[in-house]
Amino acid sequence: MRLKRARSSLKKSKLLTDERPVEAKNRRSLYNNRLISVFKDEPTGHVCIVRSVGGIGDVLMITPAIRQIKERYPLCKVTLALDRHRTRGDIYYELLKNAPFIDDIIDARLVKRKDYNKVVDISSVCMPYERRDLPSRNRIDIFSNSLGFVTLDNPLPFFQLTDDELEFADIFFKEAVQPIGPVIALHTASNDKKRSWDPKQQLAFIRKLKATILGVKFLVFDFNRFLFTKGVPEDMKDYVFDCSTVSVRDMAALINKATLFVGPDSGPMHLAGALRKPAVVVFGAIPPEARINHYESHTAVRMDELGCIGCWYKPCPYNLKCMKFLEADRVLAEVLLRLR
Known part of the structure; x- marks a missing residue:
């Protein structure tokens, strides 16, 4: 059963979630309720x-x-x-x-x-x-x-893998990935476009890292088909594995097994934080300190030179340049530091 699940994870992608943004209205303000x-x-x-x-x-x-x-x-x-x-x-x-x-x-x-x-x-x-x-x-x-606490004894989120999920990841790596070098878990896009790194830059990053590090391979979680709109490019099929069909818990198991996580401010990034997995996280509209300051394993990459950086949820009048023009080389440099 575990072997079948591991092998089936390379099938054609389906969306992991069908989440839709929901506006919170008519709610009580912060601190009105205490437990x-x-x-x-x-x-x-x-x-x-x-x-x-x-x-x-x-x-x-x-x-x-x-x-x-x-x-x-x-x-x-x-x-x-x-x-x-x-x-x-x-x-x-x-x-x-x-x-x-x-x-x-x-x-x-x-x-x-x-x-x-x-x-x-x-x-x-x-x-x-x-x-x-x-x-x-x-x-x-x-x-x-x-919820009534000024400070937390342990601010790290909870997530616990089962023995079955750990074995799934072991089988997937042995049967499909067959690693001979570092394995990068790449999450391609947040559900919010303002937090999603430009796909052209992501493809350039994959190719440049492949040319720089011998034997590097990638587990790509592209649930919204943001990066691989027509499937994995032919020149990448030997070292890129589309893992977009896996369950959320199996995704976590694969992230846990990988060498490094790379991606935007997203749910999988927080899973990597809970698992203490080293990560390079791409930021733009959201300040990194508002998301990863409790994750000692994570480092941020963003275009700090932009005057509009850290705008939060306001509509972008600049065509999301903090995501569109964040060059692959900048993320590559941080990844290489983390892989030393």
């Missing part, structure tokens, strides 16, 4: 934490605070309510299904306040703080503050 006071009177209380928007990264970035709740109040019960109905393969549940500090994971549409001692909705707590005129704050910290 900690509940447990002082009711240490066995049942709380529900709601995050009905966002993506893989947000789901992972919530986990440090929830883990700390359970460590401080081990007798309590924690239910996490997520957007489970708009994602293909129920990937948010899949990410956290083996988290020992979460008692239940439900669809955010099914929350009934009467079933809990406290319900805290953190769906819109981040946006008020994500502006260019304010100091950059990591969402890990924003989530933890909104």
